[in-house]
Amino acid sequence: MTCADEYRPASPPTDGRHFRNVLGRFATGVVAITAIDPSTGEPCGLAANSFTSVSLRPPLVAFCVAHTSTTWPRLRTAARLCVSVLSERHEKVCEQLAAKGWDKFAGLRWSPSPGGSPVIDGSLAWIDCAVEAEHVAGDHVIVVARVLDLDTHVDHAPLVFFRGTYGRFEK
Numbered sequence: 001m002t003c004a005d006e007y008r009p010a011s012p013p014t015d016g017r018h019f020r021n022v023l024g025r026f027a028t029g030v031v032a033i034t035a036i037d038p039s040t041g042e043p044c045g046l047a048a049n050s051f052t053s054v055s056l057r058p059p060l061v062a063f064c065v066a067h068t069s070t071t072w073p074r075l076r077t078a079a080r081l082c083v084s085v086l087s088e089r090h091e092k093v094c095e096q097l098a099a100k101g102w103d104k105f106a107g108l109r110w111s112p113s114p115g116g117s118p119v120i121d122g123s124l125a126w127i128d129c130a131v132e133a134e135h136v137a138g139d140h141v142i143v144v145a146r147v148l149d150l151d152t153h154v155d156h157a158p159l160v161f162f163r164g165t166y167g168r169f170e171k
């Protein structure tokens with residue numbers, strides 16, 4: 001039996017549920033990507049687990065956004081974005097930032113980063129950045145952003161996303 005036989009896919013890679021089941025076994029952290037919408041002066045943002053660091057020289061990070069996002073068109077017009085790394089205490093905040101069609105910032109506590117974008121209170125770290133490039137990739141866009149400023153913030157455990165739900169990080 002060859003490796004290919006042994007690991008023959010249980011269903012075609014285009015099966016969305018199977019794709020999510022397999023990829024969902026890759027545990028990630030969760031971030032809030034936020035900005036002040038230049039057209040309204042109001043904060044806007046979304047939750048994302050596709051965030052990653054990319055390059056040190058120059059300092060770049062990346063994340064993927066679905067074409068269906070109604071918040072990305074607002075975020076991408078801002079000169080500055082802020083990425084807040086969410087803690088295990090942010091499950092509700094994450095759900096609120098992931099919800100569609102209402103004031104995501106209602107009751108949400110934040111303060112401005114040096115670049116003027118919202119840093120979610122209690123975040124583990126924040127990263128001020130500016131969009132450098134957008135690459136269309138299937139039903140998402142891969143956003144590459146240049147890091148302008150960054151710092152650690154609160155020392156809590158991270159919010160972990162695993163197999164479609166939230167988990168805990170234990171050493």
Ligand SMILES: Cc1cc2nc3c(=O)[nH]c(=O)nc-3n(C[C@H](O)[C@H](O)[C@H](O)COP(=O)(O)O)c2cc1C
Pocket residue numbers: 030045046047048049050051063064065066068069070071072094095097098099100101161
């Ligand atoms: C844990 C978690 C991770 C998410 N990660 C992403 C992501 O990486 N990219 C993305 O486009 N949406 C992601 N979402 C969905 C967005 O937060 C949000 O629901 C989506 O952008 C729709 O809202 P919008 O229309 O306001 O943009 C995630 C949601 C959750 C709860």
